[in-house]
Amino acid sequence: MNPSPGTGTKCQILFTVNGEARKVLAHPMERLLDVLRNDLALKGTKEGCGEGECGSCSVLLDGMLVNSCLVPVVQATGASIVTIEGMSAQALMIPLQEAFLECGGTQCGICTPGMILAAVHLLEKTPEPAPADIREGLAGNLCRCTGYQQIFEAVAMAARRMVRK
Amino acid sequence: MVTAKDIPGKNCISLILDDQPCLAAETVNHPEEPILLLAHADCRMLRKAVDAVSIEYEPLPPVHTMEESERQSTIIWGTDNAFKSYLVEKGDVEAVWKDAAHIVEGEYFTGAQEQLYIENNGVIAAFDPEDGVTVWGSLQCPYYVHKALMALCGLPEDKIRVVQMETGGAFGGKEEYPSMIAGHAALLSIKSQRPVKIVYDRMEDMVATTKRHPSRTRHRTAVSKDGQILGGEIEFTIDGGAYATLSSVVLSRGTIHAGGPYYWPSVRIRAKAVATNTPPHGAFRGFGAPQSLFAMERHMDHIAQVAGISPVEVRRRNFLKPGQTTTTEQTIREDIDLDHLLGRALELSDYAAKKARFAEENRSGMRKKGMGIAAFLHGAGFTGSGERYLNSLVGVEAGADGGVRVLVSSAEFGQGTNTVLCQIAAEALALPYEGVMIARPDTTVVPNSGPTVASRTAMIVGTLVQSAAQGIKQTLMKTGLLGDNYTPEQFRASCGQFIRTHGALKSYARYEAPGDVYWDDEKYRGEAYAAFAWAVYVAEVSVDLTTYAVTVDDFVALQEVGKVLHPVLAEGQITGGVAQAIGFALYEKVVWQNGRMINNQMTNYIMPTSADLPPIRVFFEQLGNVHGAHGAKGIGELPMDGPAPAIVNGVEDAIGVRFRSIPLLPEDVFEALQPEPPRQQGPSSTRGTT
Ligand code: FES
Ligand code: FES
Numbered sequence: 001m002n003p004s005p006g007t008g009t010k011c012q013i014l015f016t017v018n019g020e021a022r023k024v025l026a027h028p029m030e031r032l033l034d035v036l037r038n039d040l041a042l043k044g045t046k047e048g049c050g051e052g053e054c055g056s057c058s059v060l061l062d063g064m065l066v067n068s069c070l071v072p073v074v075q076a077t078g079a080s081i082v083t084i085e086g087m088s089a090q091a092l093m094i095p096l097q098e099a100f101l102e103c104g105g106t107q108c109g110i111c112t113p114g115m116i117l118a119a120v121h122l123l124e125k126t127p128e129p130a131p132a133d134i135r136e137g138l139a140g141n142l143c144r145c146t147g148y149q150q151i152f153e154a155v156a157m158a159a160r161r162m163v164r165k
Numbered sequence: 166m167v168t169a170k171d172i173p174g175k176n177c178i179s180l181i182l183d184d185q186p187c188l189a190a191e192t193v194n195h196p197e198e199p200i201l202l203l204a205h206a207d208c209r210m211l212r213k214a215v216d217a218v219s220i221e222y223e224p225l226p227p228v229h230t231m232e233e234s235e236r237q238s239t240i241i242w243g244t245d246n247a248f249k250s251y252l253v254e255k256g257d258v259e260a261v262w263k264d265a266a267h268i269v270e271g272e273y274f275t276g277a278q279e280q281l282y283i284e285n286n287g288v289i290a291a292f293d294p295e296d297g298v299t300v301w302g303s304l305q306c307p308y309y310v311h312k313a314l315m316a317l318c319g320l321p322e323d324k325i326r327v328v329q330m331e332t333g334g335a336f337g338g339k340e341e342y343p344s345m346i347a348g349h350a351a352l353l354s355i356k357s358q359r360p361v362k363i364v365y366d367r368m369e370d371m372v373a374t375t376k377r378h379p380s381r382t383r384h385r386t387a388v389s390k391d392g393q394i395l396g397g398e399i400e401f402t403i404d405g406g407a408y409a410t411l412s413s414v415v416l417s418r419g420t421i422h423a424g425g426p427y428y429w430p431s432v433r434i435r436a437k438a439v440a441t442n443t444p445p446h447g448a449f450r451g452f453g454a455p456q457s458l459f460a461m462e463r464h465m466d467h468i469a470q471v472a473g474i475s476p477v478e479v480r481r482r483n484f485l486k487p488g489q490t491t492t493t494e495q496t497i498r499e500d501i502d503l504d505h506l507l508g509r510a511l512e513l514s515d516y517a518a519k520k521a522r523f524a525e526e527n528r529s530g531m532r533k534k535g536m537g538i539a540a541f542l543h544g545a546g547f548t549g550s551g552e553r554y555l556n557s558l559v560g561v562e563a564g565a566d567g568g569v570r571v572l573v574s575s576a577e578f579g580q581g582t583n584t585v586l587c588q589i590a591a592e593a594l595a596l597p598y599e600g601v602m603i604a605r606p607d608t609t610v611v612p613n614s615g616p617t618v619a620s621r622t623a624m625i626v627g628t629l630v631q632s633a634a635q636g637i638k639q640t641l642m643k644t645g646l647l648g649d650n651y652t653p654e655q656f657r658a659s660c661g662q663f664i665r666t667h668g669a670l671k672s673y674a675r676y677e678a679p680g681d682v683y684w685d686d687e688k689y690r691g692e693a694y695a696a697f698a699w700a701v702y703v704a705e706v707s708v709d710l711t712t713y714a715v716t717v718d719d720f721v722a723l724q725e726v727g728k729v730l731h732p733v734l735a736e737g738q739i740t741g742g743v744a745q746a747i748g749f750a751l752y753e754k755v756v757w758q759n760g761r762m763i764n765n766q767m768t769n770y771i772m773p774t775s776a777d778l779p780p781i782r783v784f785f786e787q788l789g790n791v792h793g794a795h796g797a798k799g800i801g802e803l804p805m806d807g808p809a810p811a812i813v814n815g816v817e818d819a820i821g822v823r824f825r826s827i828p829l830l831p832e833d834v835f836e837a838l839q840p841e842p843p844r845q846q847g848p849s850s851t852r853g854t855t
Contacts, residue, residue: 110282
């Protein structure tokens with residue numbers, strides 16, 4: 001059972017999601033994660049822990065990497081949000097996807113949307129990351145399947161390929 | 166609202182025994198036992214509804230530890246609190262004690278461990294008076310859920326449909342519990358006549374679902390003066406929780422692996438799974454073997470010390486060799502050379518040089534370093550006659566367009582099942598990999614190829630996929646539609662032709678036990694597994710005497726798993742397994758209070774993050790093998806077995822303290838290093854120093 005936002009009055013919230021202006025009616029304290037998944041049917045953002053530990057619910061909020069399970073939707077008013085669904089528009093997406101596939105960066109895949117968002121966030125700031133940068137950039141994202149190694153390899157490979165282009 | 170009274174069929178979660186109710190009717194046997202189900206169209210209202218329920222309990226005396234359970238002063242299950250016990254006897258153990266130069270004793274403990282798949286348990290159930298119950302869920306074994314729902318709902322086979330959806334991790338944790346949550350959703354759906362969705366949040370999932378069985382292993386070993394094992398007694402006990410679930414099978418695997426990869430001229434293993442008033446423990450990668458192998462590999466280092474030889478030497482002198490027999494008297498027919506495997510692992514980890522250097526450097530400084538090794542084996546597939554009883558069936562079908570579909574109930578949850586099975590079928594049909602798809606595991610579409618457990622998929626199911634695929638080819642060839650050395654285009658054309666004249670093109674293959682496999686379920690003797698995977702792992706660790714934290718600095722994982730079908734996926738299985746096992750050894754502690762896990766959050770139950778893990782260096786050795794698709798053996802569980810003992814052996818090398826239990830947390834190291842003589846360890850304590 002997910003935390004209840006209460007049953008008080010809803011309010012109208014306007015923001016941009018994946019480049020599109022969206023309007024939702026929600027309780028101000030409702031989690032951005034739930035609004036994205038339930039109201040906007042963007043199921044690519046995952047819930048792993050609901051308390052800011054695992055990073056599966058990562059989204060970009062005005063360019064910042066945030067855990068959407070910790071963001072009350074009212075805080076996102078007027079913001080520009082990017083979820084995994086909006087990533088296909090990113091130039092980085094194709095090399096990242098290919099590298100994840102080649103290196104085995106995805107096993108069950110539940111952590112992958114969050115990992116991809118964290119990786120994009122990292123590579124935008126640091127196009128040529130050292131291994132330690134990758135480790136740190138992805139440190140907020142838990143993966144129970146891979147032991148991380150192949151994820152780091154994938155991010156490094158994608159970075160190399162992007163720089164070469 | 167649903168209570169036990171609303172259950173149309175039998176109030177149980179049918180598995181091996183039918184002892185676990187779906188909803189408690191009169192007695193609850195553990196703190197998380199479901200009693201009442203509530204559903205509402207607006208899930209936000211449920212909080213209120215739950216607050217409005219009050220349950221009055223009349224307390225009964227509880228049993229919370231294995232020792233209390235064994236004492237039998239309170240009986241909570243059956244007549245003696247024992248779900249299952251096994252006795253393995255090889256040779257005459259009584260005769261060995263008198264010849265022993267040393268008798269080495271040790272007691273070892275492992276704690277519960279949460280699977281912590283990142284996606285929690287979740288299902289959707291829909292009831293239709295015509296079609297019956299359909300369940301879609303995050304699960305490992307569609308036919309386990311199918312069987313459980315038939316009994317619970319009192320519906321025939323064809324009125325229950327179970328569909329496995331993309332599953333965000335499982336590791337054994339979605340082997341038996343999905344039957345429970347699916348049962349709950351089904352009951353609510355039958356009563357409300359609406360689809361019902363149940364998704365656990367993290368706290369619910371951690372507190373209520375199965376975990377790895379806590380264990381206690383006692384060794385008493387007769388050893389010759391040069392460190393050879395003459396014989397011994399092993400007592401292996403696991404805590405099964407409140408209901409039988411899969412404990413008997415977990416116990417079985419732990420029992421068979423208890424002697425490690427060593428030759429025991431004689432041995433007696435007594436194993437028991439006992440009941441306690443905690444939520445049932447269940448399947449988790451390794452399935453009993455990580456527990457008994459932790460004990461064995463810690464004990465080997467102890468034997469080495471007593472005999473005055475090195476950890477390397479004690480293993481060399483006792484390794485199983487081809488032609489010798491295991492503790493269950495299975496003759497090793499594989500051409501395995503453990504000596505060579507060990508030698509290579511030592512080389513890859515630079516063991517000797519590092520060990521010598523650390524011994525020197527440890528004389529000063531606050532960071533002590535050590536090297537630890539573990540040698541082990543893991544049996545692939547079901548134990549003993551398990552595969553025979555399962556009688557798995559696999560199908561391959563080709564469409565008129567030449568598209569091939571593999572029909573299995575084996576579920577993908579990240580291990581690469583789909584990739585590997587398609588790869589095997591494509592190879593058997595000489596088609597490009599892209600030409601083969603896998604059907605979604607849906608009990609109305611796929612046959613029962615058995616559960617996705619026990620590292621059996623590539624080896625057992627893979628072999629069946631291979632022969633079913635060959636069946637398609639043979640059918641096309643026999644009907645003269647396809648010649649030798651065909652191209653994918655010719656294959657496509659012949660499928661089309663066949664289907665136009667004869668209808669569907671399907672081929673099935675059923676498991677046949679190799680004729681020469683002998684297993685005695687009563688005496689627990691014989692060929693326990695069709696094949697074993699073998700491994701030697703080496704851990705380089707440091708112990709920080711300021712923080713008392715143990716870290717793993719380098720990790721070498723060398724294994725012999727037969728043919729590696731897909732190198733990237735295989736490596737991923739090993740790194741992932743090693744990471745989980747490092748958690749098992751050093752971080753993941755379930756804190757119990759009155760039978761309930763009280764640290765049921767990711768904030769206070771700590772799994773390894775990327776910052777906690779060393780480079781995990783994975784190597785494969787290949788010796789070729791008899792059974793299995795292209796000689797592949799199981800791989801998924803193996804990496805769970807070795808890291809914990811290798812790490813704790815390394816800690817002993819670093820600071821000279823003999824820890825006997827995991828998880829080994831900084832506070833345990835701190836306590837052991839206090840100047841006061843460490844307190845004698847009580848039997849139920851989770852710490853261990855001597
Ligand atoms: S669900 Fe948000 S951090 Fe885990
Ligand atoms: S791939 Fe499964 S949790 Fe990361």
